[in-house]
Amino acid sequence: MDEKLWLRNQTWADVKPTGRPFDADAAYDIVAAIPIPIVEQEAAYSRGYPYEEAVTRALVDRFGIWVVGWHHSTHFGGPVEAWCCSSDSVTTVDETPDRVVDSLEEWREWLDELDEKFARLSPAPGASAEDREWAWERAVARLVTLVLDRTSCEAAWYGHCELVLRWYLESNDVEAGRAAEWVGEAIGGRFKSWVEPRLPVIDDVAERIAAHADR
Known part of the structure; x- marks a missing residue:
């Protein structure tokens, strides 16, 4: 195609x-x-x-x-x-x-559904860097869980998860290429087909992405 x-x-x-x-x-x-x-x-x-x-x-x-x-x-x-x-x-x-x-x-x-979730999980306009970081961390963790449920954690589910996280960052005015870079670095190959990531891994991914909120 x-x-x-x-x-x-x-x-x-x-x-x-x-x-x-x-x-x-x-x-x-x-x-x-x-x-x-x-x-x-x-x-x-x-x-x-x-x-x-x-x-x-x-x-x-x-x-x-x-x-x-x-x-x-x-x-x-x-x-x-x-x-x-x-x-x-x-x-x-x-x-x-x-x-x-x-x-x-x-x-x-x-x-x-993603549109509604992005709006609800995004920081308010003019939010401080600290508030943005908290909102992004919360959003990433929830979106990973949402994608896991929607895809049933099937083969290559992580690819769609990465795309959804990139879209969330783009909805928060992050350029697409930079958003993809941040998401890829945060996940670091730790999401696998047919394997639901442990909560500490999800939390770490969320923290790593949220650390960019002040940029």
Whole structure:
């Protein structure tokens, strides 16, 4: 898939749902018009990728770049349960469009939830460095727990966790590259697939990120 459509390349400004309306019926009409690939069974694992890209491009054209996470499945560390993988989820002309729209609705609900959490967990405008540090530390710990629950701690869940933490910092006016650097350094490879990090590790990550609050 085109790198411009990769979820990890999107900033919070790209995906923030505020001011970006979404109509599930319109989404269904768009998806239903895209042909379902028919191939031999042995090629099932690859058949869905061109379809997923075609769907993503069509939805981006209509609703904006925020839609690109619609197929980020919990099976691969994402927050979407309705979509499994291309080999299982791309099926018939009747089933597949419904599954895509269900997945897109899940993704949008997740973005709405993050938007609400970011606002509630961010320091007040003009807050002191000490208050900012406390707010960031609290926010990071809660967001890690939130992502763990949403992704069921599946394979590569930590990738989405890093993205959510970066988005939180971006929502607090930290430049994307710097936010990614701070998050990466704080986690330091300690988050693993299928392993829920111990509370002291989460607390340490939160403290390390919060230490940048006065910069």
